[in-house]
Amino acid sequence: xxxxxxxxxxxxxxxxxxxxxxxxxxxxxxxxxxxxxxxxxxxxxxxxxxxxxxxxxxxxxxxxxxxxxxxxxxxxxxxxxxxxxxxxxxxxxxxxxxxxxxxxxxxxxxxxxxxxxxxxxxxxxxxxxxxxxxxxxxxxxxxxxxxxxxxxxxxxxxxxxxxxxxxxxxxxxxxxxxxxxxxxxxxxxxxxxxxxxxxxxxxxxxxxxxxxxxxxxxxxxxxxxxxxxxxxxxxxxxxxxxxxxxxxxxxxxxxxxxxxxxxxxxxxxxxxxxxxxxxxxxxxxxxxxxxxxxxxxxxxxxxxxxxxxxxxxxxxxxxxxxxxxxxxxxxxxxxxxxxxxxxxxxxxxxxxxxxxxxxxxxxxxxxxxxxxxxxxxxxxxxxxxxxxxxxxxxxxxxxxxxxxxxxxxxxxxxxxxxxxxxxxxxxxxxxxxxxxxxxxxxxxxxxxxxxxxx
Amino acid sequence: xxxxxxxxxxxxxxxxxxxxxxxxxxxxxxxxxxxxxxxxxxxxxxxxxxxxxxxxxxxxxxxxxxxxxxxxxxxxxxxxxxxxxxxxxxxxxxxxxxxxxxxxxxxxxxxxxxxxxxxxxxxxxxxxxxxxxxxxxxxxxxxxxxxxxxxxxxxxxxxxxxxxxxxxxxxxxxxxxxxxxxxxxxxxxxxxxxxxxxxxxxxxxxxxxxxxxxxxxxxxxxxxxxxxxxxxxxxxxxxxxxxxxxxxxxxxxxxxxxxxxxxx
Ligand SMILES: Nc1ncnc2c1ncn2[C@@H]1O[C@H](COP(=O)(O)OP(=O)(O)OP(=O)(O)O)[C@@H](O)[C@H]1O
Ligand SMILES: [Mg+2]
Numbered sequence: 001x002x003x004x005x006x007x008x009x010x011x012x013x014x015x016x017x018x019x020x021x022x023x024x025x026x027x028x029x030x031x032x033x034x035x036x037x038x039x040x041x042x043x044x045x046x047x048x049x050x051x052x053x054x055x056x057x058x059x060x061x062x063x064x065x066x067x068x069x070x071x072x073x074x075x076x077x078x079x080x081x082x083x084x085x086x087x088x089x090x091x092x093x094x095x096x097x098x099x100x101x102x103x104x105x106x107x108x109x110x111x112x113x114x115x116x117x118x119x120x121x122x123x124x125x126x127x128x129x130x131x132x133x134x135x136x137x138x139x140x141x142x143x144x145x146x147x148x149x150x151x152x153x154x155x156x157x158x159x160x161x162x163x164x165x166x167x168x169x170x171x172x173x174x175x176x177x178x179x180x181x182x183x184x185x186x187x188x189x190x191x192x193x194x195x196x197x198x199x200x201x202x203x204x205x206x207x208x209x210x211x212x213x214x215x216x217x218x219x220x221x222x223x224x225x226x227x228x229x230x231x232x233x234x235x236x237x238x239x240x241x242x243x244x245x246x247x248x249x250x251x252x253x254x255x256x257x258x259x260x261x262x263x264x265x266x267x268x269x270x271x272x273x274x275x276x277x278x279x280x281x282x283x284x285x286x287x288x289x290x291x292x293x294x295x296x297x298x299x300x301x302x303x304x305x306x307x308x309x310x311x312x313x314x315x316x317x318x319x320x321x322x323x324x325x326x327x328x329x330x331x332x333x334x335x336x337x338x339x340x341x342x343x344x345x346x347x348x349x350x351x352x353x354x355x356x357x358x359x360x361x362x363x364x365x366x367x368x369x370x371x372x373x374x375x376x377x378x379x380x381x382x383x384x385x386x387x388x389x390x391x392x393x394x395x396x397x398x399x400x401x402x403x404x405x406x407x408x409x410x411x412x413x414x415x416x417x418x419x420x421x422x423x424x425x426x427x428x429x430x431x432x433x434x435x436x437x438x439x440x441x442x443x444x445x446x447x448x449x450x451x452x453x454x
Numbered sequence: 455x456x457x458x459x460x461x462x463x464x465x466x467x468x469x470x471x472x473x474x475x476x477x478x479x480x481x482x483x484x485x486x487x488x489x490x491x492x493x494x495x496x497x498x499x500x501x502x503x504x505x506x507x508x509x510x511x512x513x514x515x516x517x518x519x520x521x522x523x524x525x526x527x528x529x530x531x532x533x534x535x536x537x538x539x540x541x542x543x544x545x546x547x548x549x550x551x552x553x554x555x556x557x558x559x560x561x562x563x564x565x566x567x568x569x570x571x572x573x574x575x576x577x578x579x580x581x582x583x584x585x586x587x588x589x590x591x592x593x594x595x596x597x598x599x600x601x602x603x604x605x606x607x608x609x610x611x612x613x614x615x616x617x618x619x620x621x622x623x624x625x626x627x628x629x630x631x632x633x634x635x636x637x638x639x640x641x642x643x644x645x646x647x648x649x650x651x652x653x654x655x656x657x658x659x660x661x662x663x664x665x666x667x668x669x670x671x672x673x674x675x676x677x678x679x680x681x682x683x684x685x686x687x688x689x690x691x692x693x694x695x696x697x698x699x700x701x702x703x704x705x706x707x708x709x710x711x712x713x714x715x716x717x718x
Binding site: 275281284286291294295296302437440 | 505525526531535542543544545546548550551554561563565568569583600618622
């Protein structure tokens with residue numbers, strides 16, 4: 001009964017103007033809620049899930065594109081500037097989407113389980129951190145002993161150049177780390193890549209001597225940002241000042257700017273991923289994932305194709321690393337722990353290995369769970385501890401709750417749960433990847449011929 | 455000159471010599487079968503030819519080139535294509551994509567033309583798709599291009615493996631028990647398909663098969679292996695009458711004429 005009812009309702013919702021109205025209502029509702037209560041997590045969730053409506057309802061592509069642009073280019077920046085925490089969440093979703101899309105090439109397409117993916121992210125981040133800070137002049141000083149007033153090696157605008165340099169450097173690192181492990185399969189590959197990931201982090205931790213490249217565990221700061229034209233700040237204030245409610249500072253604008261950069265990178269990544277997937281290279285990757293032996297027997301050069309997967313995946317992470325260094329102005333080895341690799345992997349698996357929308361959904365879900373749900377719970381619990389509330393039946397005073405119980409620290413539990421639940425209930429992910437359906441090429445050719453010779 | 459020639463090919467697994475000094479010659483345009491009891495080393499011999507294993511000793515010359523030190527993908531690009539005894543399709547790819555992977559060695563698309571869909575890329579992809587559809591029709595898989603390979607019925611999967619191998623435009627096709635598990639009607643169909651492949655495309659076929667109806671029906675030459683060694687070679691009639699072959703299949707002492715029928 002109920003499934004039939006549901007089916008009928010969804011069918012009705014997909015007809016005529018219904019989807020358009022639903023999408024708009026969702027967007028407007030989300031925006032309004034966030035506007036009315038800028039601090040509410042729930043309101044923000046409503047807003048951000050409007051992307052889900054946008055994706056899942058059937059509507060004209062141009063409409064979807066326009067709505068998506070309004071959301072990402074207009075509503076998110078304005079809402080984000082009103083409450084900078086939202087912008088942080090959106091930025092992190094973007095960063096992790098890009099990382100997950102990169103890992104998706106390696107794990108989802110080529111089927112090479114890489115547990116050290118975050119290494120390439122670190123390479124990108126440290127690349128700009130080194131060249132975009134004073135670190136070059138600190139090479140001969142132990143951490144913390146450098147004189148003050150050192151010059152910067154490069155101007156902040158070299159950031160743009162390094163976005164491209166990072167593509168090359170990260171891709172090369174990918175090839176370098178990939179070469180020795182190519183003969184390994186499955187679990188062995190996973191363990192060795194895990195090791196390499198840790199090697200990069202340990203290097204970052206210890207390359208403060210003999211020459212101080214990374215400033216060790218203290219990390220590198222300040223890292224320069226590209227110049228922000230005053231026009232942009234003024235323009236934003238003039239346009240949205242009223243809606244935002246306060247004058248936007250250049251610092252806020254930087255957040256918006258890096259969010260927009262991340263968005264641009266994601267769009268490019270999606271474009272590249274789709275083009276590659278639908279070509280000889282992408283088919284070779286999937287063939288390798290499906291059956292290595294059959295693939296090589298069909299003439300697919302395993303080594304070259306695997307290295308290509310490593311290189312492409314790594315370059316995506318490298319670019320995001322530069323972005324991270326620029327946006328944070330501070331980089332330390334902590335940001336590149338094994339947990340990060342696992343986090344990105346759980347995004348890919350949750351969303352749907354090999355599926356672009358799936359992987360983005362996975363990144364958004366995990367980031368929101370991490371930043372909003374877990375932290376929200378932590379906040380709630382700590383508030384409860386302050387009160388003298390008591391759990392009724394068992395007579396437990398919240399104030400006695402151990403301060404060890406801090407949900408924000410339960411990331412690992414979260415990742416573990418996600419991985420286990422997905423393996424049991426939806427091994428293909430929330431939005432499983434699908435093979436492209438092709439129109440029979442011969443039909444088209446015939447049609448052309450038919451029209452060509454009347 | 456022979457299209458394929460092996461000289462004293464040896465492949466050992468630890469103490470077991472799976473292929474033992476096999477000398478073998480195959481002329482262009484023939485259909486030749488390798489038969490032999492289970493574990494005789496037939497598949498291992500195929501794996502040596504296609505580079506999945508490197509032979510421990512001996513030489514393999516294909517089309518004038520030595521193959522025995524090349525990687526499988528290089529061998530494939532030299533025109534030696536194969537199917538597998540236990541079907542090895544790319545299960546989660548569509549039927550047409552499986553065939554397109556088979557064309558890998560012929561596709562020239564550069565990364566640049568791929569990213570920007572340059573005319574050269576589009577043209578090549580379109581032609582590849584057309585050719586893949588032709589091949590699907592050719593092996594009897596018309597209209598299932600978008601189906602996932604793993605969802606095809608058994609016989610369809612065997613056909614798809616053949617289409618995928620043909621996609622590389624090989625000079626020679628190695629088929630490892632292509633009729634295994636098929637019913638008599640399907641078997642007859644694929645037997646006809648093999649003949650068409652040879653007659654129309656001029657592709658040399660080397661075939662491992664247990665089904666004697668197939669073997670005796672289409673082979674021009676049969677090579678018999680037992681315990682890694684080539685024990686006999688000849689026309690179907692010669693093989694039918696060969697006592698060593700009957701012994702290999704039925705054990706020593708079973709020689710006399712009364713068992714001949716079973717082999718045939
Ligand atoms: N990778 C391997 N490692 C160890 N032994 C192997 C390996 N591959 C094959 N063998 C052994 O080599 C011998 C020949 O095996 P092969 O698969 O070539 O036989 P076959 O003639 O194809 O048999 P069938 O008709 O059953 O397919 C067998 O004894 C087998 O157990
Ligand atoms: Mg065999």
